Amino acid sequence: MTIDRRSFITNIGLGLAALQLPASLVAQTSKSPVRRPPRLREGDTVGLINPAGPTFLKEDIEVVTETLAALGLKVKPGEHLLDRYGYLAGKDKDRAEDINEMFDDRSVNALLAVRGGWGCNRILPLIDYELIREHPKILMGYSDITSLLLAIYARSGVVTFHGPVGTSTWNQFSVDYVRRILFNGEQVQMSNPATSGDVLARTKDRVETLTPGTARGRLVGGNLSVLAAMAGSDYLPDWKGTILFVEETDEQIYRVDRMLTQLKLAGILEKISGFVFGKCTNCGPGEGYGSLTMEEVLQDHIAPLNIPAWYGAMIGHIENKFTVPVGCEVEIDAEKGTIAMLEPAVE
Numbered sequence: 001m002t003i004d005r006r007s008f009i010t011n012i013g014l015g016l017a018a019l020q021l022p023a024s025l026v027a028q029t030s031k032s033p034v035r036r037p038p039r040l041r042e043g044d045t046v047g048l049i050n051p052a053g054p055t056f057l058k059e060d061i062e063v064v065t066e067t068l069a070a071l072g073l074k075v076k077p078g079e080h081l082l083d084r085y086g087y088l089a090g091k092d093k094d095r096a097e098d099i100n101e102m103f104d105d106r107s108v109n110a111l112l113a114v115r116g117g118w119g120c121n122r123i124l125p126l127i128d129y130e131l132i133r134e135h136p137k138i139l140m141g142y143s144d145i146t147s148l149l150l151a152i153y154a155r156s157g158v159v160t161f162h163g164p165v166g167t168s169t170w171n172q173f174s175v176d177y178v179r180r181i182l183f184n185g186e187q188v189q190m191s192n193p194a195t196s197g198d199v200l201a202r203t204k205d206r207v208e209t210l211t212p213g214t215a216r217g218r219l220v221g222g223n224l225s226v227l228a229a230m231a232g233s234d235y236l237p238d239w240k241g242t243i244l245f246v247e248e249t250d251e252q253i254y255r256v257d258r259m260l261t262q263l264k265l266a267g268i269l270e271k272i273s274g275f276v277f278g279k280c281t282n283c284g285p286g287e288g289y290g291s292l293t294m295e296e297v298l299q300d301h302i303a304p305l306n307i308p309a310w311y312g313a314m315i316g317h318i319e320n321k322f323t324v325p326v327g328c329e330v331e332i333d334a335e336k337g338t339i340a341m342l343e344p345a346v347e
Contacts, residue, residue, distance in 0.1 A: 034153075034157050034159055034218075036159050036346050038137070040110055043072060044109035045107055046075050046108070046112050047076050047098075047108040047112070048112060049099055049112070050082075050113065051098070051119060051120050052089060052095075052115065052120050052143075053117020054083070054085075055167075068166075071175070078098030078102065080095060092119075092122050092126060097126075100128045102137075103128070110137050110138035110182075111138065111139045112165070112166055113139075113165045114166040115165050115167045116142065117143075121230065124147060124151050136159075138160075140160070140163045141165045142321070143317065146222030147235070149222055150236055153327045158327070159326060160325075161324065161325055161326065162323075168319075173314075173319075181323045185345070186341075189338055189339070190314070190324075190341075191336070192205045192337055193314075207313075208312050209310045210303055210311060211305075211309045213333075213335075214308055215307060215331070216243075216329065217274060218327055219245060219339065220245075221244045221326070224256065224260070228262045239268050243273060243274040244269075244275050244276070245278060247316030249280070252284060252285065253286070253291050253294055257297045260301040264301060270305070274307050275307060277309075277311040279318050281317045308334035310332075329343050
């Protein structure tokens with residue numbers, strides 16, 4: 001067998017380049033071992049960060065502090081927690097510094113974003129991923145925090161958590177998942193509320209199966225628009241064999257169509273083994289010409305993949321939220337609308 005000289009040299013060069021990459025720059029594959037952060041315990045300290053939009057009221061921090069106190073937790077505010085720079089919660093370097101310092105601070109056991117907004121993509125190059133790999137801690141949030149959840153999992157191999165932010169509604173449904181997954185280390189099966197309420201047939205939180213079946217893989221995803229904005233960057237994991245989950249809010253249906261098209265053109269959809277769409281809150285057809293329905297958009301993009309998929313999971317800009325471990329091995333059932341954890345998400 002003859003080997004083309006140019007191909008040989010190219011392959012050798014690529015191999016040497018790969019050997020020179022630091023571990024923090026190598027994206028996680030779906031089969032790579034992940035690092036689980038230590039679980040939460042009563043008396044632990046949670047570092048409050050604000051990596052996206054600003055928090056205007058000190059009362060918000062008081063409410064978050066009281067909420068975590070009810071869970072038996074103490075808080076440590078980031079130095080720049082109440083900063084503001086236009087629509088951002090301070091300068092990029094300061095927001096990133098708060099994150100790095102919380103991971104480096106041995107007295108801090110977990111990190112919680114106070115709110116979402118926009119801005120996390122801007123600070124991804126400033127995060128110390130090697131530090132996070134060496135000192136894994138729980139990091140939780142949703143919406144724009146998707147950027148950090150995915151980048152830290154991809155670069156550091158640490159499981160992160162798509163769940164309530166500090167200013168979310170910490171009701172019984174949401175807190176139950178927080179306790180069972182982050183405190184108890186349970187392998188939880190997530191499912192929508194079982195009762196239909198005071199009506200004869202369920203009208204809320206329905207499971208809409210797109211393609212029936214079950215699938216296993218690492219659960220990865222978050223807010224659809226944030227994820228689409230990261231496509232093509234070095235801050236996303238290897239999608240092969242993963243279960244992709246997404247959610248969205250305040251987007252017209254054609255925009256959801258556009259973002260799913262972007263994931264398709266980026267080669268992401270063709271690699272996944274399962275698909276879960278949470279809630280698309282306030283996602284209407286808009287004005288003007290007739291619109292596709294959300295079901296039609298999902299049928300166009302997801303049904304041809306012929307993988308287990310459904311719509312309506314308790315993930316998104318809603319009061320009743322799952323705590324979703326990004327990077328955890330799960331099994332989904334698209335007919336039942338369940339996500340079953342196959343391993344604990346914390347140590």
